[in-house]
Amino acid sequence: MNSPWGGTLQNSSYPVEPGLVPAVTHDAVVIVPGIMGSELYDTKTEKVIWGLANPGWLAKAWLTRTGLKPLQLTHDELAGDNGRILARRLLQTPAWSPLLRGIEPYHKLVRTIENTVAHHDAVMTFPYDWRLPVATNAHRLAKEAREHLQRWLQHPAQAAARRQAVDERPARLVFIAHSMGGLVTQAALTLSADTDLAADTRGVMTLGTPFKGSVVAANILNTVQGGPLPLPHNRLASASATMPAVHDLLPRFLCLEDGLKVRHLSPTDVADLGGDKELFKASQEFFAALERHEMPHHRPVVGIRQDTVQSMKLINGHVYASEYCFRTDSNGALKSDAHGRPLRYRVWGDGTVHRESASLKRRTIPIFAQHGALAAGRQARLVVTDFLLEDDHLGPDQAEEGIGLNVPDYVTPAKPWDCSITGSDDPAEVTCTIAATDEDWKRPIQLESIDDGKLGSKVTVPQMGLYRVTATTDYGVTVTQLVFAGPDGDTYLDD
Structure with missing residues (x-):
């Protein structure tokens, strides 16, 4: 199909009448997946250790004695030597993890975005080693996003599409980030050495990002100390205890019921439930710095009306999670009844991230979806398309009735x-x-x-x-x- 500005229009799945300008953006887009959303390759053994095309790899990963061993971080990796594992591409087939449940591949989202840009070269996917700290992956994302923008600005399709934009401005970056990918994006834009990256970003859309963490991460680490559980749950806990990324996902909101008090998790609590105290301390320091910076041009998409754990009790080293949360008033005081008992609120979420954690602001775009399928669903892809095409903020869509x-x-x-x-x-x-x-x-x-x-x-x-x-x-x-x-x-x- 010929483009109105000359050459071939690559997003040809949408028919364009002669003389009609196609609905595309001239901006550069970066897709950042969530935890477990990237294929990992061990450069020493020359084997894929997460995300094979054959679905049978899941049984080997979770149900054999050595299936998850390659995912555990070594002492060298914890010290910063990250050369062993290469994140080669986004997840290609459905995957599964205890407690995190299903992780759908991203090909539908990628295809949707490719059909909404001036040329496929405008799209960059960012696979990353999701076991590592958010900070580590954020520095690499900032560097690669900058390089992607510079390449796209020199692309002839960018120059042609730019002439159709409202103000004919040069292309900027748009980030579409799922789950933990939103934290990586936030850190890349606010804490990286590239201080101009935020200014060169037109918008960030996050899909189910746990900005304040998730009680599910505490459940993941705790299964090693729990009662009789299926084998995969205990295997995940053992591997996750070495992963900084899982500690980055621990809840950072008032979530721990302690008698008539509700408090934040402490490093001692994390050690008691099966995590690593030092990894959690490092995570706390990182997020304290991150929260001092506002996410630029942010539009959060949140999953709603799915049963989601939002608080917990820690009794003798065992996590007991609950599907209600607590709130504070404007001066930080815990909302309580006349007898001083904390009030409990049920706000649901996407099955993994409760709604109040999935946004840095009150305004959100609500979607009925489970966490792992959020980025692959039709509703989210329509919202992403609209976000890519808009010139000005028109306000969030409203979710219809759902289940x-x-x-x-x-x-x-x-x-x-x-x-x-x-x-x-x-x-x-x-x-x-x-x-x-x-x-x-x-x-x-x-x-x-x-x-x-x-x-x-x-x-x-x-x-x-x-x-x-x-x-x-x-x-x-x-x-x-x-x-x-x-x-x-x-x-x-x-x-």
């Missing part, structure tokens, strides 16, 4: 488990299915009303593997989540 999806993160083949839908008690209003991600197996889930505003069903899967549950309303809202099926108990597979 929540609740499934276990780990199940056993042939054993029934509960699937529930919140936000509707009419089975005719919601269609639900379960399908294997790596083979031609798909079944409907027959829902029935089980409570006011809630639907449910018992579900079984035939064998080990990764499955996707999809719930769709008759008014167009779709929510998905990945479920991993493996053996019961502490059963290892052969390496």
